Amino acid sequence: MDEVGVYLFTGFMDSGKTSLIKDTLIENGFAEQGNSLIICCEDGDVEYEKEELDKINTQIVYIEKEEEFTEEKLNEWNNEYHPDQVFIEYNGTWGMDTILEMKLPKEWVIVQSLATVDATTFDMYLGNMRAMILEQLFSADVVIFNRCDDNTDRGKYRRTVKANNRKAQIVYERKDGTIDERPEELPFDLNQDVIEITDADYAIWYMDALDNPKKYQGKKVKFLALVYNPDKLKKGIFVPGRFAMTCCIEDVTFIGFKCKYKEEDQIPHKSWIHITAEVQVEFAKEYKGKGPVLYPVSIEPAEKPEDELVYFS
Incomplete structure (x- = not known):
């Protein structure tokens, strides 16, 4: 039997899952x-019309x-309806491990996971139910911010x-249903002779440089590292690089760029420096492809900052 494609739609109630499935x-x-x-695992404002279906x-x-969302129930429906494709409108308050660790009917394969987010309530959910919403975003292939x-603040949402x-594709949909394709504004000037990256902007620059390395080809950057x-x-x-906090103190990770420097043995491990470097886009196994590689122009000793962490949002 041919594989049955499963499309998983996640997001909190009224975030637009039903409308997206109907459009699809x-x-x-x-x-x-x-x-x-x-x-369908929850009832939202938008309903499915039986005649339409x-x-x-x-x-x-x-x-x-x-x-009640069990392997047995899914197998029962598979045997009853013999679907060629399945759309799961998942309940936003249920744990993602319930479905992601479940043994689906043997022909079923999750081919795409889409998360819908109401941009007007995202900050509230992020503040009050951060772990729950990030769990949904972590497993999504596509994240759609609607309304x-x-x-x-598209930049903040993208960084979050x-x-x-890292792999998620992000789409911004305006209230009238059109896609917002305006370029995101960066908090630093790419046209400077030397782009100065502040601590507040380091994580923003890091993400942008990884996503759009060609933008920085031949540019000089300066930052505290x-x-x-x-x-x-x-x-x-x-x-x-810098230690960055993504979600909470338990999720602190070091983020930095490969730097080629003949005199690297003179740069002590765990020391603080002000580095000015030219960016070259090169293949590097660390990036599993092409990415930004730094070539120092100058390196100066620096004092440890009061706050050693940088932040994504």
Whole structure:
């Protein structure tokens, strides 16, 4: 039997999951690919119309409690409806491990996970239910921020997602349904002879340089860095960077760039420096492809800052 593609939709109630599934089935032509099954795990403001679903060979089943979302139930529906594709509208308050660690019917394969986020309530959820919302974003292939407007802090939202899920594609949808494709503004000037990166902007620059390395080709940057240069590191290489907090104090990680420097043995491990370097985009196994590699122009000793951490949001 052919594989059954499973599309997983996550997000809190009223974040737009139902509308996205309906658009995917009807407007994007997914319904033309055979029998579809929607597994709905919560009731939102937008409802599915049975007559509409009948026209596109789509069945819908409902499940109200997380403990009822079981392997046995999924196999039962698979045998009853024989779907060619499955759309799961997952409950935003349920643990992601419930489905991600579950043994799905043997033909079912999760081919894409999409998370919908209401931009008007994201900050509130992030403040009150941070772990829960980040769990959903961490597993998503695509994160869709809807109900955006000119005041939406897209840069902050992007950094929040990318700090926890580097691979995610991010889409900003405006209130009228159109896609907001405006370039994000950066808090530093790329046209400076030397781009000065402050502690407040380091994480922003780090994410942008990894995502868009060609933008920095040949540019000079200056920043305060903690040196990673243990004896085990290859000669002529060290990593200037910073410890960054992504979610909470338990999620502090070191983020830095590969730096080629013949006199790296003179730069002590765990020392603080002001480094000015030219960026070259090169293949590096550390990046699993091409990425920003630093070539120092100047290196000066520096004092440890009062706050050693940098932040993504």
